Amino acid sequence: MLKHECSTLLAALIWAACLTPSALPALAQEREAPLIIAHRGSPCHFPEETLEGYRRAIEYGVDYIEMDVVSTKDGHLICRHDLTLDDSTDVAEHAEYAERKWTTILPGGREQSGFFACNFTLAEIRGLFAKQAIPFRNQASSHSFRVQTLPEVLQLAMNSTGAGRPVGVYIETKGPAFHSSIGLPLEARLVDALMAAGYGSVAAAPLILQSFEPQSLQNMSRELEARGLPGRANLIWLLDCTADVSDAQLDAFAKYGYGVGPEKSMVARLVPAPECARSEGDACSAVAPEQACTGRLTPAAAAAAAARSWGIVQSELVERAQARGLVVHPYTFRNEGRFMALDFDADPLAELSLFRALGVDGVFVDCPATAAEWLATQHAATPSWIGSVISSPGPRQAAAIASVSVLATLLAITLVWGVVILVRHRRRQRVKYQFFPSMFNTGDLTWYPPDYRRAVVDETGGGSRGEECGEDTPLPTSIMMTAIDSPPRIAEQERRADRANGGGT
Structure with missing residues (x-):
């Protein structure tokens, strides 16, 4: 009996010792590494949203591949980031389509011109080549790959397994209000494509649906519920940097949503800088060929970036969202220095490290190879996590302190249990007449x-x-x-x- 009790005590002590704060850095590394989301595949290597780009991203072990869907004239969903085909295909080189150029007013009131995908049939779009959308990137692979449909990309994801399950898909409805206004709503067709690809029966296949328009998210949620699959997909509300999201809006979205996807300058605030000036009305992430940067970090973040010490940095948006149980997946992390704040000296690994320290749960990256390199450096370096996290205020500090308290309590309970076992055994040894309990x-x-x-x-x-x-x-x-x-x-x-x-x- 004593041998058994001692063995149990020894095992318990070893278990408790392994969970003491000295082992927490490794656990924290695993828990806090944000999801890597391959933004449009691997556009730093290949034209965006092509099968070749998605395959490359999967090879680098990303958690999700991200795609945008627009509708063709005949109701097929293709993977394109914009409503128009101008920047990402060679449509302008096809003289037969010259008359298809169209100018319209979008539901938000903005005027847009171009070759809209909704004015082309799938057969016509099949004849186009994808091209590198960012002009100052390598154009060598332009005019080599075709435009892909959503079902083709979904099938690739289903057939690509990592960690025992298919790679996740992260799908954005592009301009859903616009598509509804022209009689080509996206949501029902998107859910149909998911069901046809097997996402209704393969529960282990990770699925996230995203949109800048909450109404589209609600429509997709209702479509899934109508098919008997409520909650099958996580819903992400994308935020433009000009958006002023209130606590009330976050509270309302948290009732059915999974997280928010803000433009990264909403997480690490920027200060306008003359050398980073952009044209009025440009998107926050827009960078012209002659532009050198996106801005400078706020003073506190800049000081932390310069010292490579992230403990003093906080993000108000991250804290507000996570306090409501929402994850935060900012976009978009690119390798070119002009897409970063000047403070990072064109170092994408430094930028990713800052955002990890800010507590984000996932990052949209254009170059999965760089993200894989960064993750490798993060796992290789195991600094004093306890000291850095506990010294920094905020919810992460509270979580760290709570974790240490729980583990210390478990260790104390285990030790008390062991003492009780030994005392009871010694008492049995000392009691000579055990069958006289009334002594x-x-x-x-x-x-x-x-x-x-x-x-x-x-x-x-x-x-x-x-x-x-x-x-x-x-x-x-x-x-x-x-x-x-x-x-x-x-x-x-x-x-x-x-x-x-x-x-x-």
Whole structure:
């Protein structure tokens, strides 16, 4: 019995020791590494949203591949980031389509011109080549790959397994209000494509749906529910940097949503800089070929970036969202210095490290190879996580302190349990007559059960000594110690009495 108890105690102590704060850095590394989301595949290597780009991203071990969907004239969903085909295909080089250029007013009031995908059939779009959309990137692979449909990309994801499950898909409905206004709503067709690809039956296939328009997210949620799959997809609300999201809006979205996807300058605020000026009306992430940067970090973030010490940096948006149970997946991390704040000196690894320290749960990256390199450096370096996290205020500090407190409590309980086991064993060893639970020792006098008391009286010869010992009278401890020294002796006394009674009858 003692051997078993000691083994149990030893195992418990080892388990508790392994979970003490000295082991927390490794656990924190695993828990805090944000998801890597391959933004449009791998556009730093290939034209965006092509099968080749998605394959490359999957090879680098990303968690999700991200795609945008627009509708063709005949109702097919293709993977294109923009409503127009101008920047990402060679459509402008096709003279036969010159008359297709169109100018319209989008639901938000903005005017847009170009070759809209909704004015082309799928067969016509199949004849186009994808091209590198960012002009200052390598154009060598332009005009080599075709435009892909959503079902083709979904099939690639389903057939690409990592960690025992398909790679996740992260799908954005592009301009859903616009598509609805022209009679080509996206949501029902998107859910149809997901069901046809097997996402209704393969629960292990990770699925996230995203949109800048909450109404589209609600529509997709209703479509899934109508097919008996409520909650099958996580919903992400994308935020443009010009958006001013209130606590009330976050509260409302948290009732059915999974997280927010803000433009990264909403997480690490930027200060306008003359050398980073952009045209009025440009998107926050827009960078012209002649532009050098996106801005400068706020003073606190800039100081932390310069010192490579992220403990003093906080993000108000991250804290607000995570306080409501929402994850935060900012976009877009690119390798070119002009897409970064000047403070990072064109170092994408430094930028990713800052955002990790800010507590983001995932990052949209254009170059999965760089993200894989960054993750490798993060896992290789195991600094004093406890010191850096506990010293930095905010929810992460509270979580770290709570974790340490819980583990310390478990260790204390384990130690107390072990002490109790050992004390109980020693007590059993010391109790010589275990079958007399009524014995109570008060020093020189001891109370015994009646049978035991009679045995003691008989052993001492009865007479006047025994008469002194009434049924409720304690016997001197010395009588028991000298007269009765073992349970077998009592048993022998009982056997003698039985034989005497039997012989008499």
